[in-house]
Amino acid sequence: MERRNFIKKSSIGAFSALLGVDIVYKELMPKGYLPIALQDTDPFKLFHKHPEMVVLNDKPWNMEAQAHLLNDAVTPNKYMFIRNNGLIPEHIDSTKWSLKIDGESVKNSKVYSLHELKTKFKPYTYQLTLECGGNGRSEFNPPAKGNQWTIGAVSCAKWTGVRLKDILDDVGITDNAVYIGYHGADIHLSRNPNKKPISRGVPIAKAIQEETLLAYEMNGKDIPLAHGFPLRLVAGGWPASVSGKWLTGISVRNKVHDGEKMGGSSYRVPCETVAPGEKVADENMCIIESMPVKSLITYPKTGAIIKGDSNLTIKGHAWAGELEVSKLEYSIDFGNSWKTAQLKKPINRLAWQHFEARVSFPKTGYYEVWARATDTAGKKQPMILPGWNPKGYLNNACHRIAVKVV
Ligand SMILES: Nc1nc2c(c(=O)[nH]1)N[C@H]1C(S)=C(S)[C@@H](COP(=O)(O)O)O[C@H]1N2
Ligand SMILES: [Mo]
Numbered sequence: 001m002e003r004r005n006f007i008k009k010s011s012i013g014a015f016s017a018l019l020g021v022d023i024v025y026k027e028l029m030p031k032g033y034l035p036i037a038l039q040d041t042d043p044f045k046l047f048h049k050h051p052e053m054v055v056l057n058d059k060p061w062n063m064e065a066q067a068h069l070l071n072d073a074v075t076p077n078k079y080m081f082i083r084n085n086g087l088i089p090e091h092i093d094s095t096k097w098s099l100k101i102d103g104e105s106v107k108n109s110k111v112y113s114l115h116e117l118k119t120k121f122k123p124y125t126y127q128l129t130l131e132c133g134g135n136g137r138s139e140f141n142p143p144a145k146g147n148q149w150t151i152g153a154v155s156c157a158k159w160t161g162v163r164l165k166d167i168l169d170d171v172g173i174t175d176n177a178v179y180i181g182y183h184g185a186d187i188h189l190s191r192n193p194n195k196k197p198i199s200r201g202v203p204i205a206k207a208i209q210e211e212t213l214l215a216y217e218m219n220g221k222d223i224p225l226a227h228g229f230p231l232r233l234v235a236g237g238w239p240a241s242v243s244g245k246w247l248t249g250i251s252v253r254n255k256v257h258d259g260e261k262m263g264g265s266s267y268r269v270p271c272e273t274v275a276p277g278e279k280v281a282d283e284n285m286c287i288i289e290s291m292p293v294k295s296l297i298t299y300p301k302t303g304a305i306i307k308g309d310s311n312l313t314i315k316g317h318a319w320a321g322e323l324e325v326s327k328l329e330y331s332i333d334f335g336n337s338w339k340t341a342q343l344k345k346p347i348n349r350l351a352w353q354h355f356e357a358r359v360s361f362p363k364t365g366y367y368e369v370w371a372r373a374t375d376t377a378g379k380k381q382p383m384i385l386p387g388w389n390p391k392g393y394l395n396n397a398c399h400r401i402a403v404k405v406v
Helices: 002-010 012-019 114-120 164-171
Strands: 054-058 061-064 098-102 110-113 123-131 154-163 179-184 201-203 213-218 232-234 247-253 268-270 285-287 294-299 304-306 311-319 325-331 353-360 365-375 399-405
Touching (some): 110 114, 154 232, 164 247, 294 325, 311 325, 325 353
Parallel strands (some): 304 399
Antiparallel strands (some): 179 201, 213 232, 268 285, 311 353, 365 399
16 A cells, blocks of 8 residues: 555656656546556556566666567667666656756866757767676575666667767866766655765766767667656766766766765675675775676577577677677587687677677587677686675676577
């Protein structure tokens, strides 16, 4: 009952936005009336909008893709995972939206309207890989609390906007700037206006990279509400938690940003490896920066049955945080031997890379196809779960699919 009341008061706007439709006569709904769709815990399933997406939590909304849904070179909106720490902001008026740049390390704080950002600065478009730091968390043991992401909390959409560096140049930052922190318009789960769901950031060096954008378009259109409409920070290759949605402000800091979810075990891992389950003191935890090398087989879907022909073309993507992927190998004999797949260059820095390979199976039977990427620094994906950490971040173990040749 408590939950229903909560839904009733809070999320009609957010709900219709997620659903992609307006509740037409919402103003005429009797006071306290609970629409049927809001009684359903999974409106995506109710209307079969994206029945293939997997909802991990509806308060806040968190949903992930499955590997085979991510086969497109550019991730379409409908297959993009959603990770919210709080509630989606309501009543957004993009014509009144503004962005404030402030902090200890700006000479004078400055406010830009969205219109100014769109018209006064040169736009840039990049395809950028965004992977949640907790992607793969479901495999950790002892288990880590939080959304039990499997492999689908990664996307590579096309983002358009202004470069953060151009805005920081325009504002003027001082020599003591070390970090930027973002502020978003989303609402804390408690609805306490003094609490923020999340406010993270990146060091200045990352903030002023060519590809770090204040984006107002995703895949050529306004950013969907769930992904940060009308303005979002996008810093590809780092845990997607640094890419602040519903962006209202950037603070240029003279120290490491100390916003919500910058400390403790949030988006931090033990600086040195620890035994599974070990307690780690705060001062021995380090902020996650570039994401590790990883890959995903997106074709075929695991469980494929191959008839007659014993050849199969596998497809997928590989990415490596700030680095490029230099090699993609696959194995059909449980990692005993590896063959090299064809791997494309990224369309731009920080975009994932496509791979393809023609696989031949020697005879009928059950097989697993494993994929393993290597980055330009020579680091390979581990075949099994890498270092345990309290929150279950950075699982870049090899992706595997099951195939039956009949
Ligand atoms: N304002 C705001 N920005 C946010 C979040 C959030 O809850 N609020 N979640 C972060 C996290 S943890 C991730 S993984 C990405 C998810 O982006 P997406 O939902 O567009 O896929 O957004 C990041 N930016
Ligand atoms: Mo995340």
